[in-house]
Amino acid sequence: MIQKAKNETTDPSEWQPRIVAFLCNWCSYAGADLAGMSRLAYPAAIKIVRVPCSGRVDPMFVIKSFEQGADLVLVSGCHPGDCHYTSGNYHARRKLLAFRELMTFFGIDPRRFKISWVSAAEGAKWSNLVKEITDEVKALGPFETYSEILTGETGP
């Protein structure tokens, strides 16, 4: 009884946000798979990069993503206590939350960096999460700061 997801029509001319998501292989990536299997549609703005564990995500990846034009970066791992590698998500949580505090110094709005815990059984949660952050990034608008510096002029 798989109903087809309703056919959203989006206007191609409107600005499409770019979201980069680093998903841990054991929980969040499997959660995204489950969302797919359950046909729980969500906006396509998100591009998923698989990492062995949320603990593998280096803050440099986040900065590099913004540099490469990401409007919002998401890191998602297993629920604390459920990490396949026991403590990977604990290191991620501490490191990345501390990093988020510094982001204002890099000129990045901290609201553009999200951390979440999605287990392999939470397909629905993943789908809703993506919808929420997509709406949020649309509200925040495109992330111009880095591209202006790179191109040396401040565009609209």
Place this chain on the structure above:
Amino acid sequence: MRTLRKNYSEAADQWEALQTSSVPVLYVGAATCGRAAGAGEVIERLQTEIRDRQIAAQVVEVGCLGLCCLEPLVVVHKPGSPQVCYGRVDTDRIVHILDRYVLGDDPCAEWALGTMTPGEVDSIGKFSEHPMMTGQVRHVLRNCGVIDPKDMSHYLARDGYRGFMKALELGPDKTLKEVKKAGLRGRGGAGFPTWQKWQFCRTASGEPKYVICNADEGDPGAFMDRSIMEGDPYSVLEGMAIGAYVIGAESGYIYVRGEYPLAIRNLSIAIEQSRALGLLGDNILDSGFSFDLEIVRGAGAFVCGEETALIASVQGDIGSPRQRPPYPAQAGLWGKPTNINNVETWSNVPAIILRGGKQFSGIGTKQSKGTKVFSLVGKVRNTGLVEVPMGTTMREIVYDIGGGPQKKRTFKAVQSGGPSGGCIPAPLLDLPIDFDKLQEAGAMMGSGGLIVMDDHTCMVDVAKYFLAFLVDESCGKCTACREGVAQMHNILVRICQGEGRDGDIELLEQLGTYVKDTSLCQLGGTAPNPVLSTLRYFRDEYEAHIHDKTCRAGVCKSLVRFAIDPDTCKGCGLCVRDCPTDAISGEKKEPHHIDADLCVQCGVCYEDCPFDAVLVE
């Protein structure tokens, strides 16, 4: 080893000073029985007289000489003349003696009982020839009534603690050999050879070891231990010290029944004085042997005379005997080896060691050595404490010393061994005092209570009395004694109420053997003896109670009707005064009459009538 030479010489001088006092000395027998007979008032009166009239005289309170029926006893010792002993000295008779003899030279021969020390006083015989004293050999009681129990020097002066010091020299093994040679057997009642008892405890493994003096004396009618403890407490302490030395015990207890306050006081004083002299405590006389004593007060339980019950009581528990083995020698007080002996046994020991076992075994029979103290009471003319050598016959004690039954009464039996003993009828009066002989006759030496019974004593009532006593004193632990003795008592109560049935006697005998056989301790084991021995010698009285419903001795109330024989009654009115329910009426000098409805058959008139005018129907 220190030898207390200095103390001995001081004591000897002090004793000598008393013997050769320039001032008259009056020794008043102030033991419990003396005080009961009025010695307290006599002493008071004497002291007020001496103080008021500044008479140069000295009053010394001493223990009891044993002649209780003649108490209060006063011994007067005027300088230069022998000691004269006076009997039944009440407050006014003492004044007479004071005036006529102490101050004057009239020896009041009518009250004198005899001279105590060598020398003549005209018209007064030797005290030792007094009827009550002739048969006696006073070893254990040698100091009782002679020394002041509260002054240790008197005891030291009369070879006190020399036995103990000799024991220290001889060493434990030789001392034990002396006790064995003496052939001393337990005076508590069972007559177990004392040396063997000490040997068991000595060789038993387990430290520390204890020695206990069983001064519970629960047998009603026996008071020789009281007299020894009140009159000569030191002999007990010395005996226990020697025993502890042989056994290797360092602490001892004296379990005294609560009913003997005076004995407890005198013993405590004796213990204090012994500790002061270093004869109790650590490293006595630098001999390396330490020994100390404590008094434990009994609280009114006859069963605590039994060894394991006594131990339980000392441990602060209910006095319930324990199944044996293990015997106290292996596991007694606090589970440690413990040796328990009777007061009289302990007080025999010093003399044995001092004079050697052979001298002690010279007295008595082949099997029972030494002397035995008896309390001669009941329906006998001269009641009191007598110490006779083993082998003396019962007749000598009852008739020669005791003066036979009271006037106009005929002898029926003498009960020995208290609630565990049996009765000895007239035909067996020639039975010698011997542990084994008494056993064969169904009686028992027991602690030494001899209760004389005459024709006015109902043997069934005596048996019922003893059973009632045992029902009250049974600890209630084992079925045989708790239920068996109670049922025997029920049967006897029925018989005495005139509801005796055929088969009661056989049931009594059956129950008796059952209780003897199956009881846990010796209280139950000997409880049926009074009944079985009265059945053995006075079966006819039982039959009379059961079939004829009569009690010839006039004791069992429901079987007795009292009436006054008109021609013998002199109308003196004595019985009218005594009758509690005023059932007797009649004019002076006229024959009186008993109103059968009012009369509760208490038997006062029957007992007291000087003319035997009261008859039993």
Place this chain on the structure above:
Amino acid sequence: MITLTIDGQQVEVEPGKTILDAAKSLGKVIPTLCYHPAVPAAGACRICVVEVVAGDRPGLVPACAYPAKEGMDIQTQSDRVMQSRRMTLQLLLARSPGAEVIQDMARDHGITENPFPERAKQTGDKSEKCIMCGLCVRLCQQIIGASAICFDGRGPDRKVSTPYNNQSDVCLGCGACAFVCPTGAIDPADYSPSPIEKIPNEFNCGLDSRTPIHIPFPQAVPNKPLIDRDNCIRFKTGGCGACETICPAGAINYDMEDEFVEEEVGAIIAATGYEIMDPSIYEEYGYGRYPDVVTSLEFERMVSASGPTNGELTRPSNGEPPKTIVFLQCIGSRREVNGKPYCSNICCMYTAKHAILYKHKVHDGQAFVFFMDVRAAGKNYDQFVRRVVKEQIATYVRGRVSKVFARGDKLIVRGADTLSGTQVEIAADMVVLAAALVPSSGIRELSQKLRVGFDEHGFLLEAHPKLRPVDTNTAGVFLAGCCHSPKDIPESVAQAGAAASKALGLVCHTRLSREPTIGIVDESSCNGCFECEGVCAYGAISAKELKDKKGNTLATVANINQGLCQGCGACAATCRSKSIEVQGYRDDQLFAAINAINR
């Protein structure tokens, strides 16, 4: 060893043993009343006397307390012994006319009439059965250590009581006195300050009671007892210790503590099973309020031959057989709100079975089943249920029940019958709730230890619902039985076999190849700060000394143990000098991917 003869038979016993022990080893029966193996013998009732024919003290001695001695010659049935025993019994009959035990013993010993008058009942006597043997007092003082009761008085009027005959404040209420009393004369309720409460026997769902030292059920494997420390007197107050005294093998050891054992295994199979949900959270069904409302497991125990009522089905309220019984399905199962959304799979089947068992027990009884849809998909399952319906074993009512309430001694079950569209009320004697199956308690902690996922109900998460139902996401850990989801026995056994074969597939190899995506160290740039060691969850990182040819140490650098490293990458993210890389997820690979996000 001590050798003695009893009734002519030679017997050997260790020193310290009593004549009773010796007789027991010969199989000879000597009657005892005041004796209990856990209580030091007192020799009070004298019923066990035997005759010592030859020995140091010939005569009658109590077998229970008298130590066996070398060379003793004992007669246990001699005339003297029987005579004494008969007299003891007659006396006890007079003492305690109400004691049946004594009456029976007397009859066995040929006593027809009793010459002794019965003892009048004393004031304050708690029972006519007390033979004053003292066992209860000795037990309470010497063994239990509570000293709540004592001997009051002495002689024939001696009785057992608490100080001043008022309620004891030290009595533990343990009931030991009543347990050892030979004639059942003492009732702990008279002395205990608080009401007497039995220890519920978990095996029978608390329907009957057990003692602290117990075996769970007769066929338990291993068939060895254990001590429940919450109810054992020894652990709560330091007293008792009876089992240690009695145990012939000396196996009791109170000082045992938790012991830790390490097992090295290649594969793990989780088979932790299920538990029944507690239906008392649903007020409407009245479980916990009405005794006649029971769960299916309790019902199972009630009808079981080894159950608390030996298989007789009786109403817990009044002990009568239930003439009308109602089974309610899906209690807590298939409920979106305040319950479990899943179907518990086995309730329909066991309820049909219960209906059949009920018919066996109460032939003239009537059974109703309130159901939503009968799930009977297994082999021969549907035929089984259809037989129950067709042979009118039970009346199936399609519909849910709204309320169960008491009226008189009946339980009114009010529900709907959707097929007839009417409301239905049944006056039942007993209501059985088929409660939902939930994973056994502690499953969450275990799954965290095994690092295995679990769903929101707590059931362990399989690797793939279709393709790998017995695997889990954690390699080497497999599932079997209801820990994965509610299932019946055949399925559980099948799954167990599958999990076993999966595990065998793994452990049959002596070596196992593993994902190479693990960490490697660039020793040239590693400066030995060992930040990485701190974050490694597997202790895979250790120090390695780089030595030159002459052996003196040039530098100490991090080194990864290939066996232990799982490739999580935590060290790579932490390394300041970027000297550690996870093969397959190196920084340059990920940066390359990131650079490609923008066309």
Place this chain on the structure above:
Amino acid sequence: MSRMGVFVCWCGANIAENVDCDEVARYAGTLPGVVIARSYKYMCSDPGQKIVTDAIEDLNLTGVVVASCSPRMHEPTFRKAATTVGLNAYMLEMANIREHCSWVHNNRHEATEKAKDLIRILVEKVKRNVPLKEIEVPVTQRVMVIGAGIAGIQAALDVASAGYEVALVERKPSIGGYMSLLDETFPTLDCSQCILTPRMVDVMQSDKITLHSFSEVEQVDGYIGNFKVKIRKKPRSVDMTKCTGCGDCWNNCMARNKITEPVRPALDDGISEDVMIKVDAILERYTDQAGMVIGILQDIQDEFNYLPEEALTYLSRKSDIPLSRLYGVARFYNAFSLTPRGKHIIRVCLGTACHLKGGPRIAEAIAHELGIESGETTEDGLFTLERVNCLGCCALAPVVEVNGTVHAGVTVGKIPSILAQYGYERECIQV
């Protein structure tokens, strides 16, 4: 230079429905380093895999990106295929354009663009992949089964029958689980015990299965093939090696009910000040309190003239001697009285000699005189009458002792005069 191959799968309609696979393949072809890019209806099928392997062989591809379903599904399949033609398995990765793309984005244009992005990102990553060799680890050839219900038992037996050792851990004291509670099982109505207990016995008798009953998993370390499991064996308080299961212990266990631990009242709860001071003073004199119970009780009776309940309760709490022992001793010995006694204690001796000389008559007379029975006290609290077995003055029988002083040779007539010495006035002089 890397020579990449990109293969786009239609997955029947699952991907093709929302993603224009040909367009994606075309685009992939334009990516730098990509030498071949093709799409096919069922890449994971046998012909599909052949396309990939042929391409690897023909074009000496150094890396492959398969854009189809989740790598968790078929990565092993494609990697195995790649190795058959000599390409290292880790040079091949999968882009998830089904679960992460076509199944969740219905806008064909967006889905197609996203597919292209996902492939482009992955191609850049795979270019930098290096060949990796499998790691070999030793395997402990033992299996642990946690939980010994029917499932655990069956799994353990199966593994054991294959010859491998099993460590069976069961939290409850016995294996068997809930099945051991059942009476009969559906659908065959087999007796549950009959089919379960043999299996349980097999577990016990199997030399391959080590059973840890009444034990829990404490900690799990290690990884597949090399698990180190720490087990907490809860204490049974019974040594299993010695126990023969004879049943003497549970048949004689004393705790038949739940234990209510006694509540210890405070030392002075309900005790008057006066009693406490007096009892404390007495206790000072005794070192070994437990041993000298009778001495202490006698001192208390000397103090209060009887043993008040307050005093015994306080003594019990202070000296930690059970109240029942004190009460038992007080009720056992005649000397102690638990009820208040009169100022003067009259004790009539009923020893044998006194009995013969009329002791009972004296006792009855005194009782009649004072209007009380033996053991009772007069209302005015002056006199208590007691009977005692022998005071040791038998020669002067019958004897009565009052407050320690002994009166010898008592007769019925003398009673009023004796009592008068202690303040007894006869209400009416009987004529």
